[in-house]
Amino acid sequence: MTVKTDTMPANTITYSKMRGMVALLIAFMKQRRMGLNDFIQKISTNSYACKHPEVQSILDISQPQEPELLNGNSSPPPSPSQQINLGPSSNPHAKPSDFQFLKIIGKGSFGKVLLARHKADEKFYAVKVLQKKAILKKKEEKHIMSERNVLLKNVKHPFLVGLHFSFQTASRLYFILDYINGGELFYHLQRERCFLEPRARFYAAEIASALGYLHSLNIVYRDLKPENILLDSQGHIVLTDFGLCKENIEPNGTTSTFCGTPEYLAPEVLHKQPYDRTVDWWCLGAVLYEMLYGLPPFYSRNTAEMYDNILNKPLQLKPNITNSARNLLEGLLQKDRTKRLGAKNDFMEIKTHIFFSPINWDDLINKKITPPFNPNVSGPSDLQHFDPEFTEEPVPNSIGQSPDSILITASIKEAADAFMGFSYAPPMESFL
Numbered sequence: 001m002t003v004k005t006d007t008m009p010a011n012t013i014t015y016s017k018m019r020g021m022v023a024l025l026i027a028f029m030k031q032r033r034m035g036l037n038d039f040i041q042k043i044s045t046n047s048y049a050c051k052h053p054e055v056q057s058i059l060d061i062s063q064p065q066e067p068e069l070l071n072g073n074s075s076p077p078p079s080p081s082q083q084i085n086l087g088p089s090s091n092p093h094a095k096p097s098d099f100q101f102l103k104i105i106g107k108g109s110f111g112k113v114l115l116a117r118h119k120a121d122e123k124f125y126a127v128k129v130l131q132k133k134a135i136l137k138k139k140e141e142k143h144i145m146s147e148r149n150v151l152l153k154n155v156k157h158p159f160l161v162g163l164h165f166s167f168q169t170a171s172r173l174y175f176i177l178d179y180i181n182g183g184e185l186f187y188h189l190q191r192e193r194c195f196l197e198p199r200a201r202f203y204a205a206e207i208a209s210a211l212g213y214l215h216s217l218n219i220v221y222r223d224l225k226p227e228n229i230l231l232d233s234q235g236h237i238v239l240t241d242f243g244l245c246k247e248n249i250e251p252n253g254t255t256s257t258f259c260g261t262p263e264y265l266a267p268e269v270l271h272k273q274p275y276d277r278t279v280d281w282w283c284l285g286a287v288l289y290e291m292l293y294g295l296p297p298f299y300s301r302n303t304a305e306m307y308d309n310i311l312n313k314p315l316q317l318k319p320n321i322t323n324s325a326r327n328l329l330e331g332l333l334q335k336d337r338t339k340r341l342g343a344k345n346d347f348m349e350i351k352t353h354i355f356f357s358p359i360n361w362d363d364l365i366n367k368k369i370t371p372p373f374n375p376n377v378s379g380p381s382d383l384q385h386f387d388p389e390f391t392e393e394p395v396p397n398s399i400g401q402s403p404d405s406i407l408i409t410a411s412i413k414e415a416a417d418a419f420m421g422f423s424y425a426p427p428m429e430s431f432l
Helices: 015-032 036-044 047-051 053-059 132-137 141-153 185-192 197-216 278-293 303-312 323-332 347-351 361-365 410-417
Strands: 099-107 111-118 124-131 163-168 172-177 229-231 237-239
Touching (some): 099 124, 124 132, 132 141, 132 172, 185 229, 197 237, 197 278, 197 323, 197 347
Antiparallel strands (some): 099 111, 124 172
């Protein structure tokens, strides 16, 4: 225990304060790994949190427009009339045994992401393997359709992960994606606590460019957070995980589904009001704030308090950032979405903001700007930036096998029917 004396500076960090800060960061990192469905189920069983009026209001979602986004209860597979067709099938011959699955590099609610080598071309890919039964149980078919559609629309954007092809077995879906091994932005923030302003500006510019491109396709991303932002082997940004994207949102269009990640939810989402593409600019502001300060802008270990902060607490900015950064954060984290930076001219308002004046956007999009940080990976097998919690887990043998059709049960066949047409391969000319 530290005793404060008259000669001790007033801002001295005592041992107890240091323990409190460490506990806060540990709790924050653990909570960040939870999906929103699991998170809502957890707080709904917390009597203290549920008594807070804002939390009660948020949890009162008896008639959402897209109920499948929040329904975590068990339910039977959809009837034929409810089945989702995920597009034309043009690669029915791809199969798990085409790949050598080497390591688990990520995990989610419905499956795993694995590092795999294609046996024919010897190239490395990130393969996202999803369990159909788990998807159907939570009624998340539309999420998978949305993710696949968004991946197909990403023709050649440098800051969005690319889909090479997809296929399915009776029980699983397989996305064959770019392999990105520079680590999650969250991983690097966790190690360094915060970034200097030039580095944060570089990442924010590449993120904004990717979001602007999605908006040009009438897609709202809706789940920007450091865990969904990867660094490639050179240190450039790559956005991944398009499961919460909303398609067909015109420039003045809105949607109203309650979804996202708690620390980054915009006020209008918490209010269950219609929201538009400016929700992504709020999230950009929250991520930029976190890069500069180490925690999201309204973070609290107490969920009810955090939601109340997002809705009601004024934005507080410490004086250790430039005036241009302060002005940008105030514009992006404007609680009134109609006054938020980006509300009128979308990406152009962000692009022309004084904070980004050092950025040459043509050079940025062509990757001619040297990233401020190099992950220094030696090659595809270098897994130093992946969590050992994943990479040390053994790869299940079943991941690389297709079940014998004689052994496929009726429930598996029904699950397979729900994803008819999922398989995809790019046109032959794209290989030339």
